[in-house]
Amino acid sequence: MAILETINLNKVYNSENMENTIISKLDLKVNEGEFTVIMGSSGSGKSTLLYLLSGLDHSTGGEIWFHDQPIHQKSEKELALLRRHSIGFVFQNANLVPNLTVWENILVAGYLNQGEKEGVRQRALSLLQQTGMEDLGQRLPSQLSGGQQQRCAIVRALINSPRILMADEPTGNLNSATSQTVLDIFDSFHQLGQTILMVTHDVKSACRGERILFFRDGDVADELRFDRQDESLERREKLLTNWLLENEW
Amino acid sequence: MNGKSVMKSIFIISIANIKRRILQSILVGICIVLSAMLFASTLGMLKGINKPFDVLYERLSASHILLFYDHLQEDTDKIAGWFLEQPEVKSVLDYVPYFTVQEPMIHHGKELDLMVNLTEHLDKNLEQDQIMILHGEKKTHPGMGEIWIPDHLATNHGIQIGDTLGMPVSSGLYPLIVSATVVDAQYASGLFNPTRAWVAPGSLTFYLPVGQLTRLMMGVRLNSPHDIPSLWARFNQAHLYNGQMLEYSLFKSVFLSFYNIISAVLMVFSVMAILAAIFILYTMLSGTIASDYRLIGIYKAQGFSPGNVVTIYVLQYLVLAVVSLPIGILGSLLVTNAILSSLVKSIGLVNLNFSFFGPVAITTGLFLVLVALISFVGSRKAGRIKPVEAIRSDPATGSYSGGSFSWLLNHLIHNVPVFLGLRTLLANKQRVLYTGFSLLLAIFILVFSINISHSFARLKDNKAAWGFEDSDIQVRLNQKIALPLEHETFMELIKNEKSVATVVPYSYCSATIPASQDKAMQEVNGKVYNGDMSDIGLVNQTGRHPENADEMALCLLTAEELGIEPGDSLEVFLEGQSITYHITGIYQDISNMGRGFRLPGSAMKELNPLFKPEFYAIRLHEGSSVENFKQHLQEVYAETVLIELSIEERKAVRSTIAGMRSSLLLVSLFFLSILFAVLFNDALMNIHEFRLGFGIFKTIGMTPVQIRMSLVYRMAVLTIACLAVGVPMALLLSPPLISGITSGIGLAEFPYLVEVSGTILVIPAMLLFTGLSVWWASGRVLEISPKDLVTN
Numbered sequence A: 001m002a003i004l005e006t007i008n009l010n011k012v013y014n015s016e017n018m019e020n021t022i023i024s025k026l027d028l029k030v031n032e033g034e035f036t037v038i039m040g041s042s043g044s045g046k047s048t049l050l051y052l053l054s055g056l057d058h059s060t061g062g063e064i065w066f067h068d069q070p071i072h073q074k075s076e077k078e079l080a081l082l083r084r085h086s087i088g089f090v091f092q093n094a095n096l097v098p099n100l101t102v103w104e105n106i107l108v109a110g111y112l113n114q115g116e117k118e119g120v121r122q123r124a125l126s127l128l129q130q131t132g133m134e135d136l137g138q139r140l141p142s143q144l145s146g147g148q149q150q151r152c153a154i155v156r157a158l159i160n161s162p163r164i165l166m167a168d169e170p171t172g173n174l175n176s177a178t179s180q181t182v183l184d185i186f187d188s189f190h191q192l193g194q195t196i197l198m199v200t201h202d203v204k205s206a207c208r209g210e211r212i213l214f215f216r217d218g219d220v221a222d223e224l225r226f227d228r229q230d231e232s233l234e235r236r237e238k239l240l241t242n243w244l245l246e247n248e249w
Numbered sequence B: 001m002n003g004k005s006v007m008k009s010i011f012i013i014s015i016a017n018i019k020r021r022i023l024q025s026i027l028v029g030i031c032i033v034l035s036a037m038l039f040a041s042t043l044g045m046l047k048g049i050n051k052p053f054d055v056l057y058e059r060l061s062a063s064h065i066l067l068f069y070d071h072l073q074e075d076t077d078k079i080a081g082w083f084l085e086q087p088e089v090k091s092v093l094d095y096v097p098y099f100t101v102q103e104p105m106i107h108h109g110k111e112l113d114l115m116v117n118l119t120e121h122l123d124k125n126l127e128q129d130q131i132m133i134l135h136g137e138k139k140t141h142p143g144m145g146e147i148w149i150p151d152h153l154a155t156n157h158g159i160q161i162g163d164t165l166g167m168p169v170s171s172g173l174y175p176l177i178v179s180a181t182v183v184d185a186q187y188a189s190g191l192f193n194p195t196r197a198w199v200a201p202g203s204l205t206f207y208l209p210v211g212q213l214t215r216l217m218m219g220v221r222l223n224s225p226h227d228i229p230s231l232w233a234r235f236n237q238a239h240l241y242n243g244q245m246l247e248y249s250l251f252k253s254v255f256l257s258f259y260n261i262i263s264a265v266l267m268v269f270s271v272m273a274i275l276a277a278i279f280i281l282y283t284m285l286s287g288t289i290a291s292d293y294r295l296i297g298i299y300k301a302q303g304f305s306p307g308n309v310v311t312i313y314v315l316q317y318l319v320l321a322v323v324s325l326p327i328g329i330l331g332s333l334l335v336t337n338a339i340l341s342s343l344v345k346s347i348g349l350v351n352l353n354f355s356f357f358g359p360v361a362i363t364t365g366l367f368l369v370l371v372a373l374i375s376f377v378g379s380r381k382a383g384r385i386k387p388v389e390a391i392r393s394d395p396a397t398g399s400y401s402g403g404s405f406s407w408l409l410n411h412l413i414h415n416v417p418v419f420l421g422l423r424t425l426l427a428n429k430q431r432v433l434y435t436g437f438s439l440l441l442a443i444f445i446l447v448f449s450i451n452i453s454h455s456f457a458r459l460k461d462n463k464a465a466w467g468f469e470d471s472d473i474q475v476r477l478n479q480k481i482a483l484p485l486e487h488e489t490f491m492e493l494i495k496n497e498k499s500v501a502t503v504v505p506y507s508y509c510s511a512t513i514p515a516s517q518d519k520a521m522q523e524v525n526g527k528v529y530n531g532d533m534s535d536i537g538l539v540n541q542t543g544r545h546p547e548n549a550d551e552m553a554l555c556l557l558t559a560e561e562l563g564i565e566p567g568d569s570l571e572v573f574l575e576g577q578s579i580t581y582h583i584t585g586i587y588q589d590i591s592n593m594g595r596g597f598r599l600p601g602s603a604m605k606e607l608n609p610l611f612k613p614e615f616y617a618i619r620l621h622e623g624s625s626v627e628n629f630k631q632h633l634q635e636v637y638a639e640t641v642l643i644e645l646s647i648e649e650r651k652a653v654r655s656t657i658a659g660m661r662s663s664l665l666l667v668s669l670f671f672l673s674i675l676f677a678v679l680f681n682d683a684l685m686n687i688h689e690f691r692l693g694f695g696i697f698k699t700i701g702m703t704p705v706q707i708r709m710s711l712v713y714r715m716a717v718l719t720i721a722c723l724a725v726g727v728p729m730a731l732l733l734s735p736p737l738i739s740g741i742t743s744g745i746g747l748a749e750f751p752y753l754v755e756v757s758g759t760i761l762v763i764p765a766m767l768l769f770t771g772l773s774v775w776w777a778s779g780r781v782l783e784i785s786p787k788d789l790v791t792n
């Protein structure tokens, strides 16, 4: 079942009398429960696509359906509400509010959506435990490592049990060891049924997904889907690398 | 339920923002505290000021109209009877004998600076026109040989209970013992001359020859002071009254004159302060939003709606307002209470409670609405921020305007701190604008206060502009000695004194302006000059001095009230005759609250050939010493000549001027503290904006001192620019501004004197003040988080 669908989506930037088409006639489906990865070279429009899908930016044509809701027709306010309940966002930078503690950063996002304070606290606590952050709740972002900051950002994105978690190069700023822990967290939430849409150009990160879309010239140019037997990461990585070589990416 | 928890999120962020920018929050708070305090104090003053006088008037059952007349000319019973029949009249104090002591009374060998009406305190005074005893034995009446004097007279001259006052009589000084100091509703102000003192019932005949005791005073008490004009107009239609009349509104305006000026000045300044506060809050908020740019994008990505984002900032400012307002209002209550209770104490009122509910409610309401409005309008920008652009923006580069300034560094300036200072100055034009505005305002107020204060202080060198004779010394011939000097003889002698340049004799007289359709009859006090008025510096606002016997000049407010301009004519009663004068000029005079007239000596000669001037205004030659001349006068003329106290030596005038100057000082300090808050904020914002740049400069070896100096240089350049604009602007605009304030008390053209040295001193003082403020502010920041400069 598609949770997110675009039909004939277009995005054109008009800068200095130059029309710059970033996304053209894109038809895309993201299925519920899947871990979808979008790969593409730098500047190909991956971030732009995520911003469009989450309603942070406006398209210049086409339709975006979130479940049965037309994102392309919604007002600012409706989009804000939709993001609150249904979409979690993780950036390349953790983008935590610097003057709030980890705990507060998460609660603020939680209170924004839910009425019940105790429920938010419980969920925050369990998410912090799942990400190994339970001892760091009272720290300020500036007192955390990059990986810890990113884990906090993930918890913040998940606090409202969004129907989809979007991530834009979540490990782009991290070294490889730290990246793995963060990606493991994505994996574990996916195991629990979380729908994830992640943008990356890093092979190691992309392997975490079960479906990889290759983005080029404003459209999905190719698609790779791992089978059930492609369980181990090493195997997936090998497959993906070979595939990239074969298709001259 | 849902809405509540959203508010909770917003609240957490708002409070965190207040804490994160704690210094800036404190500055916003100070700004609100100070302007609310000034505003509430002004309202409190305006509201509270009328009450003491009216309460006093009520408690003492004081007469609204006082008639002073000669019992040989008027029929007391007829007048009293007429008033009693009128529906507006509550009661009539039919008559009280009084005597105007012709010479100043003497205390410890010194003359009092107010003339005195010695009035008998009768049993009727226990009903109407009661007297409140402040110090001394509380008796029904003064005893024989005793005198009750107004408390202000005692305070100003240091007169103690038990002291003796000498009343000049033909045989010398008659001693009266001060047995009480009192408050008397009509004469509660020391600015009223003559004032009134009380003696035992029936005692005047013991002190004075019966032939001189023809004067009576009658008091009329009304149900409401509003009825005075119509009642008085009717009275004049019914009677041909030749005596004098003084009434409630005159007593009140004299009593309140000083406080009214202060309130007017405060009002002007509180409006300025509120404007300054609006401006400062708005620009501070804009700066905050600019530096929160990226953060706001992140809030939005999390699902904050534009309205939620605006609420974050509105709430933040409202919380600050709610915390600061009580402090400001409390401060204003203290200030207002201090001022009003000094007023109340001086007239002996106790248990007088002022209700400040109105001012407090208005201030609270106004400021909450203002703060909400400012923060709402200011943060709408934040609501409109596009999340994608904000998120994509590099956190290190702010959103300030760029432009290439390297040419500055290449060609003009090789000193890095100076370059950085200029660079930061040019980088954020909006903030330069608002800091510059605050600087301008402070410079304006400073220059204004210095010069206005100076103009008051130099009253003595600029007397003519205030309406006083510009003489070096004023004397009077002693009539109480066996062989008084004749006017003509004295004129001969004094003119031949070698240090004397000019002598202009003058005297006081009072005229009655007959009632017209819409105006009651009016008693006006004027002066008659036997000589050229310009010789003693007197000037007119418009027109010229009166020279011929049928010419007259009018004081500003009298002319205004009568709707008269130079060239018009005016009918008055003078010396029992009705004469029509051509009005030749309009002048201003503060001494009589802007009311009065001037006549040439020839006019008086025609009415009364025996008229003799009382006073002599003497001007000495350039360079002659006034002190020496005084001594010379005393040696040569001994007791035949009495030297008058000059205007600036009068106690009441001196304390009024001192009060005026200290309130100007207070206001200047207030604006300097606002300026300090602005400078402080400005330095913080700068460091915040350029922290990465400063961090990099630090890593390449710039010392913290150099970084701070760059901010100091920046402020110095801005201060110099503002001084160049602000000082001339203040010099130009101060006279019309202050004249607007003082025109109500008869000074349409405020005697404005520029104090060159003080004005020039503003320049280094401002540079020093801004430099030190910025230095201190930047020091605080570098201390707090030196690491932050490098590590974002």
Ligand SMILES: Nc1ncnc2c1ncn2[C@@H]1O[C@H](COP(=O)(O)OP(=O)(O)OP(=O)(O)O)[C@@H](O)[C@H]1O
Binding pocket: A013, A014, A015, A020, A022, A040, A041, A042, A043, A044, A045, A046, A047, A048, A049, A201
């Ligand atoms: N506001 C804008 N105006 C004009 N062009 C823009 C704007 N924002 C982005 N672009 C352009 O759109 C293109 C796509 O940008 P986008 O950030 O989506 O790329 P990306 O695939 O995320 O790249 P990267 O992997 O480097 O993050 C780029 O060429 C960029 O220059």
Ligand SMILES: [Mg+2]
Binding pocket: A046, A047, A048, A168, A169
């Ligand atoms: Mg990107």
